[in-house]
Amino acid sequence: MIITDQDPAITKAISQALPNTFQRYCSWHILNKFLEKLNFVVDRDYYKDFKKCIWESCTKEEFDSTWMEIIDKSKLVDNGWLQSMYEIRLKWVTLYLNHVFSTGMSSSQRVESSHAFFKR
Numbered sequence: 001m002i003i004t005d006q007d008p009a010i011t012k013a014i015s016q017a018l019p020n021t022f023q024r025y026c027s028w029h030i031l032n033k034f035l036e037k038l039n040f041v042v043d044r045d046y047y048k049d050f051k052k053c054i055w056e057s058c059t060k061e062e063f064d065s066t067w068m069e070i071i072d073k074s075k076l077v078d079n080g081w082l083q084s085m086y087e088i089r090l091k092w093v094t095l096y097l098n099h100v101f102s103t104g105m106s107s108s109q110r111v112e113s114s115h116a117f118f119k120r
Contacts, residue, residue, distance in 0.1 A: 025092040
């Protein structure tokens with residue numbers, strides 16, 4: 001099951017109502033939040049690096065080391081939001097979700113990215 005936000009109340013309710021399901025967070029929503037949670041300079045200079053790390057890492061070790069390199073390079077070591085996203089990477093980074101059958105879906109809705117594009 002893919003849920004769109006990391007709302008603790010929703011997460012708890014789903015785990016109680018559907019205890020045998022795996023809750024995956026929507027990668028598209030998390031990536032979209034990069035744009036609102038990081039300042040413009042970081043976004044402009046490092047967003048592509050984060051996307052590449054998230055979508056193109058071949059191993060968990062590669063993801064972890066690349067993520068840390070970007071964090072160091074962008075001077076975002078103390079960014080609480082990025083720390084929390086790293087801590088829950090097992091629920092939204094595709095590489096960590098290979099054990100979960102999801103028919104290749106990484107977003108809660110197929111057309112959300114195109115809606116966001118046209119809204120902008």
